[in-house]
Amino acid sequence: MTLSANLQLAGGILASAICGWLASLTGIPLAWILGAMAGSAIYANTIGLGGKTKYVRRLGQLLIGAATAAVLTPNILGELLSYFPAMVAAAIVANALGVLLAFPLAKIANVDRKSALLSTLPAGMSEMASLARETGAQADVVMVVHTLRVVMIVVLVPFLFGIDRSAVQATIDPSASIIALFACLVGGLVLSIVTSKLGVLNPWVIMPMAVGIVLVSFEVSIAQMPWGVLVVAQILIGFSLGARLKKEDFARVPRAALAAVICSGGLIAIMIFGFVPILQLFVDESPISLALGVAPGGLGEMIASAKALGAASAIVAGFQFTRSFLTNVIAPPLLIRFAANTKGPNT
Incomplete structure (x- = not known):
């Protein structure tokens, strides 16, 4: 990357951090992520973002993964295993929708139908865009x-459910190892x-969570991620999300943006308001x-939202x-069957 690109990238991160801090003063849920997202989006659409923002996102993900590893215990690993059938059921329902x-x-x-299916399947954006x-x-x-x-999810969920105060007051193990946390990161x-x-x-x-699972399996207690580092992780996640909100992308495919609001809104509503009450009958979370x-x-x-809101981040990750x-x-196989033998605008 050139010096100019690096400076633009640094400026965008700084703008995200400032907006995240200002949002945190208001007391709104998920303030650091939402503020950073707003700051990044404004910066990207006015000054522009140079450099590869994917590395910023990866660093944020790495920190969030290590922070999630730090909350793992043998009991939580047992819960994850017992919840696996519910996780598979939720995955099947989301994909069917x-x-x-x-x-x-x-x-x-x-x-075309291929584009539509890859847009509505509930997987990661990078994986579906690559496909x-x-x-x-x-x-x-x-x-x-x-x-x-x-x-839409990041904005709506915290205002619908607020902060889980019971999880925020988690006890800290005095024997927890900061070296183990460092091992999860490295x-x-x-x-x-x-x-x-x-x-x-x-x-x-x-991968940081995988390292944490191995350590916990050997009865190693992992130290909690410092609050300041968690804030940095939230800023980086918010920055990377806001960097995607470029006006030229939405101007190029305005009907796709409208369809996203309608169809994604339906998927979110059904999963949260329709499926969660059913899930609560079988999962005590x-x-x-x-x-x-x-x-x-x-x-x-x-996962970053879960950490910020005091939710069970390991369960969310599972x-x-x-x-x-x-x-x-x-x-891939579904895509082939779904898009086969179609003609016209939906081919």
Whole structure:
């Protein structure tokens, strides 16, 4: 990257940090993420962002992954295993809804069915956009729809459910190891670099947690992530999300933006207001933890939101990863069947 690009990138992060701090003074839920997102979006659409913002997002994900590893205990690992059937059920429901919503999105946005399906399937934006480019679908439409869906979730969920005060008061283990936390960060970074080249899904979040699972399995207690570092992680996640909100992208595919609001809004509403009450009959977790777990958003953004709102971040991570993994496994064969033998604007 050139010096100018680096300076632009640094300026965008600084703008995000300032806006996040100002938002935190208001006391609104998820202030650092929402403020950083607003600051980044304003900066990107006025001054412009140079450099590769993906590295900023990866750093934020790495910190969030390590922070989630720090809350793991043998009991939580046991809960994750017992909740696995519920996680699979939530993934199946979300994907079924995604397939159904692809039909109205294709009509509203006037796009081909491949693009519509990749837009409505509840997986990561980068994975679906990459698949769109590989299959000749409209990657710009896919990116716009996924971005708006994540933004809608991040904005709506904290105001609907607030902060889980009971989880905020978690006890701190005096024997917890700061070295173990450092191992999650460094080990997670190394494993992420290696596994990202192998196509592993969301390694920057998952690998620090994987290191944490190994440590906890050997009865090593991991120190909590310092509050200041968590704030930095939230700023970086908010920055990367706001950097996607570029006016030229939405101006290029305005009908896709409208379709995203309508169809993504329907998917979010059904999963949160329809499925969460059913899930509570089988899973003993707070409504906000389950809402963030089943919400069709990005893995990093949902875990970061869980950390900021005092929700059970490990449980949220389990639900999010299960759904994302299942979606990426079924997407290619489903895409072939869904888009086969279609003609006209929906081909």
